[in-house]
Structure formats: structure tokens, C-alpha cells
Amino acid sequence: MTVFKLSGDQLQEAMKLSEYAFQYQVPEDQIADRIETMKQHHQIYGINENDQLAAKLHLLPLSIYLGKNQLKMGGIAGVATYPEYRRKGFVKELLKEALFQIKDQGMSVSMLHPFSVPFYRKFGWELFSNRMKYILNKSDLIMKNHPSGTIKRLMKEDHSAVIESVYEQYAEQFNGMLVREKSWWQKSVYGGQFVAVYYDNHGNANGYFMYSVHNRKMNVTEFIALTSNARISLWNFICQHDSMVDQVELTVFEREPLHFMLKEPRIKAELTPYFMARIVDVDYFLAQYDFKWNHIEQGVVLHIEDDLLLDNQKSVQLHAGEILTARDTDAGIRLSINTLTAILFGYQRPNELVSAGLISGSEACIEQLEALIPNRPPFFSDFF
Structure with missing residues (x-):
């Protein structure tokens, strides 16, 4: 079998395979934008069978933080095979080609979100990060003494370097956080979410959280606080939604101290292994x-x-x-x-x-x- 790099009209075939394998439909008015994103930001490798695309893999050249250091990273995504071509070793060949490409392009590490941890462990990837999700009811939304400072509610169109700076300061405390280019913020982070930003009395942004509210449920997908005042103020802003929501889902770093600060910390918590990494x-x-x-x-x-x-x-x-x-x-x-x-x-x-x-x-x-x-x-x- 031969692995080749997709281009031109073949990208639409890759999109069709994703739609079939992952069971979704790209709206007609979004197809051109999706193809353009693939052209600019993805390297897509595939295998043909009988002159038809049978399997494919997306390689995303990205970078991550290892503390204050930044390392080039090859992200693996969109790995898919039509069912009639499964169990022929196609994915193994695609993964091997991707690893060689990652190394040749000067990326020393790879990451992916696994459909199966045992499967990717066979190829050298290993779990490296967890996700904590807290599920709070309206009765848990008890405000704390309000510190000084202000909250500004923004949207994707209001994105600025201020928010990026808060994220970068936070990311440098960890291993593995993604280095986000502006285009990544716009296409992959916001979606239709709001962002609530905390500013101290000197006008410095020290925290934010990203969220949506739908059907009386708030979903917080990212919560970042650089100071205790930021943490308390952001929490109080969540509580201000108590007339609008019956439940809040809050996804955070597993040792985020907000949980310990709650009046009643015995809330439902789900800790799940999340992403895998591999030194290449x-x-x-x-x-x-x-x-x-x-x-x-x-x-x-x-x-x-x-x-x-x-x-x-x-x-x-x-x-x-x-x-x-x-x-x-x-x-x-x-x-x-x-x-x-x-x-x-x-x-x-x-x-x-x-x-x-x-x-x-x-x-x-x-x-x-x-x-x-x-x-x-x-x-x-x-x-x-």
C-alpha cells in the first residue's frame, strides 16, 4: 500500500470520509471555508484502494508549552477508514508516515485525542493530561465577598491580545498547553461562546472564562484565573446567572482551587483521562x-x-x-x-x-x- 499526501479535489473526498466516519454533516455554506482551512493548516495523508480514498489522517503543525519553553508539535486528527477497508493495516501505515513526517519537519512530539487508548499505546502514544468536570446545581451558586475590580463580557469579535496574554501566562505553568495563534482562537476556541474577563483596579486583565448558556444550563469550557481576586470575581459572575440557569458544567484543571473554595465542595466531579502525547x-x-x-x-x-x-x-x-x-x-x-x-x-x-x-x-x-x-x-x- 502507498501513503500519499492529498491536495486539490482530494480534500473534499477527505471531508466526505470524515462526515461518514464521525457521523456529522458539514452545512453547504461552510464547505468552502472548511476546505480552505484544510489547505492552510492541515497536511492530509491517505491510502487509496481501487482508486478510491479508503483511509486518511490529518497532521496539524502546532506548538506547545513545556513551562516557558515552546516546542513544535505534530497534532494527529481526523483518522478515519471506511468500514469496508478496516483491519487491513491502513491506519498503522498512516500513523507511521505521520511520525516520520513529524520528525522530518522538526517537531519532537506528537499529540492526539484517542478513540481508544490501548490502540494508540501500541504506537507509542501515552496519556498525559486529565480533564475535570464539575457539575453544579443552582443551590451551589453562592457568591463570595466581592473583591475590587470589574468583569467585562465579550464575544469572538472583541478578541484581543489582552485575552491571549492571560492565557499565555497561565499556560506557562503547565506542560502541554497549546500555543494559540490568533487564527486558532477564532476558528477553534470561541465557537459561539462568550468570554468574561476580569480586570483589577489598575486595568490589568488577570483572568477569564469562556462559556455558553442554553436551555437553562451554563457550560464553562475554560476557566483561567491568575490571582485570587480574579478567581473570586469570575465565580461571582457565574453565580449572577442563578436566575437564568439550573445547572453549571465547569471544565477545569484537575487541581483548580475553586472547588475547595466552594461553600459546599461535595459536588459531582468527573475526572477523565483526556489527551495523549508521544515523544517522536x-x-x-x-x-x-x-x-x-x-x-x-x-x-x-x-x-x-x-x-x-x-x-x-x-x-x-x-x-x-x-x-x-x-x-x-x-x-x-x-x-x-x-x-x-x-x-x-x-x-x-x-x-x-x-x-x-x-x-x-x-x-x-x-x-x-x-x-x-x-x-x-x-x-x-x-x-x-
């Missing part, structure tokens, strides 16, 4: 990673297993601010590309994965690796 270029990723070099006295050797990308299957030594090729040693830590990804994104700590039987090494080596990894949590609030 081990050497490049490690070179960009901000290890805590001053926290260790000795180095540690990692024996990395990657059955799909053999360039990643190697032994490296982390020592004194350098990443070196390790030779002729059995000592160190043995781990797969999956578990290395989970560790470096902060989703799991090395000691936790030892307890789960997913990595092996001496206690001293594990402690050295523990000391090297920044205590910075992962989070991802977008979708593609």
Missing part, C-alpha cells in the same frame, strides 16, 4: 527539556525502548547538564517511549511507574530521575 525525536526533546540539573549529584542512564521509531531506541546518560550516549552498561533505568513521555510531561512520577511495574531500575537511579524532573503539572484544554 528523543534526542531533540531531551535537549529542549528543562531538567533540574542542580538537584542531582550523579547522573542517570535511561535505556529507552521504541519498537516503531528505532532511532529512539537507545541508551542515554543524563549528567551535569549534558545528554550523552551511554555505552556498555546495564545499570540505569529501563522504560518504553510511552512511559518516558508520561514522566517528562509530569503525568506520572518515576516512583509511581516503578510501583506499577512499568519501569525498572535501582532505587538510587529512580531517585536521581525523580530529582531531575520539574514538579510542573500537565494540562491541555484544547481539542483537535
Whole structure:
């Protein structure tokens, strides 16, 4: 089978396959805009069978934050096969081609939203971020003492660099948050949502949340507060809707302190594993990673297993601010590309994965690796 890159009229065939596989219909007046977005922002790879498109995959060149660092990332989306062509290995070939393209284009990591976690784990992707959803009833909407400052309610047309700045300051506290270009805000973030922005007494924006209200239900898809005053003021603005809504669904970072601040915190909460990541270029990723070099006295050797990308299957030594090729040693830590990804994104700590039987090494080596990894949590609030 041959993987090829789609262009021209083939993009409409890709859209038809998405409509069939994901069971939706693009409105007639949106088809041209959808095709133009694919031309500008997607690389689409497909496999033909009998001169017909049988399977396809979208590659989105994006970037993410790893703390204050920004890394190029290849997003995988729109993976689909017509049912008559399933179980022929088409998706495996598309994923392999996508990984080679990601590496060749200078992206050291890939992300995707899985239809099946076990399926993508076979190809080296691993969970790296959770989503917390709180479900509140009207009786939970109890305001707190109102701090100084103001709230401005805006829409997509009012989007400005102010909102982007708040997001960027927040995103730099995590591993994995998307670097959002203005076009991404407009096409992929807002939808038909409102945004409520908190400004302090000096006119500085310190928080916002994005939301919609429909059929007496408020759905908050993003809640970002840089200060306690912002958090309280945004919460109070949610409470101001108590005459309009019977329920509020609030999607947040899993350790967002708003929950602890509620008068009655025993509300319904749903924690769900969300996105997966995969290190595609081990050497490049490690070179960009901000290890805590001053926290260790000795180095540690990692024996990395990657059955799909053999360039990643190697032994490296982390020592004194350098990443070196390790030779002729059995000592160190043995781990797969999956578990290395989970560790470096902060989703799991090395000691936790030892307890789960997913990595092996001496206690001293594990402690050295523990000391090297920044205590910075992962989070991802977008979708593609």
C-alpha cells in the first residue's frame, strides 16, 4: 500500500470520509471555508484502494508549552477508514508516515485525542493530561465577598491580545498547553461562546472564562484565573446567572482551587483521562527539556525502548547538564517511549511507574530521575 499526501479535489473526498466516519454533516455554506482551512493548516495523508480514498489522517503543525519553553508539535486528527477497508493495516501505515513526517519537519512530539487508548499505546502514544468536570446545581451558586475590580463580557469579535496574554501566562505553568495563534482562537476556541474577563483596579486583565448558556444550563469550557481576586470575581459572575440557569458544567484543571473554595465542595466531579502525547525525536526533546540539573549529584542512564521509531531506541546518560550516549552498561533505568513521555510531561512520577511495574531500575537511579524532573503539572484544554 502507498501513503500519499492529498491536495486539490482530494480534500473534499477527505471531508466526505470524515462526515461518514464521525457521523456529522458539514452545512453547504461552510464547505468552502472548511476546505480552505484544510489547505492552510492541515497536511492530509491517505491510502487509496481501487482508486478510491479508503483511509486518511490529518497532521496539524502546532506548538506547545513545556513551562516557558515552546516546542513544535505534530497534532494527529481526523483518522478515519471506511468500514469496508478496516483491519487491513491502513491506519498503522498512516500513523507511521505521520511520525516520520513529524520528525522530518522538526517537531519532537506528537499529540492526539484517542478513540481508544490501548490502540494508540501500541504506537507509542501515552496519556498525559486529565480533564475535570464539575457539575453544579443552582443551590451551589453562592457568591463570595466581592473583591475590587470589574468583569467585562465579550464575544469572538472583541478578541484581543489582552485575552491571549492571560492565557499565555497561565499556560506557562503547565506542560502541554497549546500555543494559540490568533487564527486558532477564532476558528477553534470561541465557537459561539462568550468570554468574561476580569480586570483589577489598575486595568490589568488577570483572568477569564469562556462559556455558553442554553436551555437553562451554563457550560464553562475554560476557566483561567491568575490571582485570587480574579478567581473570586469570575465565580461571582457565574453565580449572577442563578436566575437564568439550573445547572453549571465547569471544565477545569484537575487541581483548580475553586472547588475547595466552594461553600459546599461535595459536588459531582468527573475526572477523565483526556489527551495523549508521544515523544517522536528523543534526542531533540531531551535537549529542549528543562531538567533540574542542580538537584542531582550523579547522573542517570535511561535505556529507552521504541519498537516503531528505532532511532529512539537507545541508551542515554543524563549528567551535569549534558545528554550523552551511554555505552556498555546495564545499570540505569529501563522504560518504553510511552512511559518516558508520561514522566517528562509530569503525568506520572518515576516512583509511581516503578510501583506499577512499568519501569525498572535501582532505587538510587529512580531517585536521581525523580530529582531531575520539574514538579510542573500537565494540562491541555484544547481539542483537535
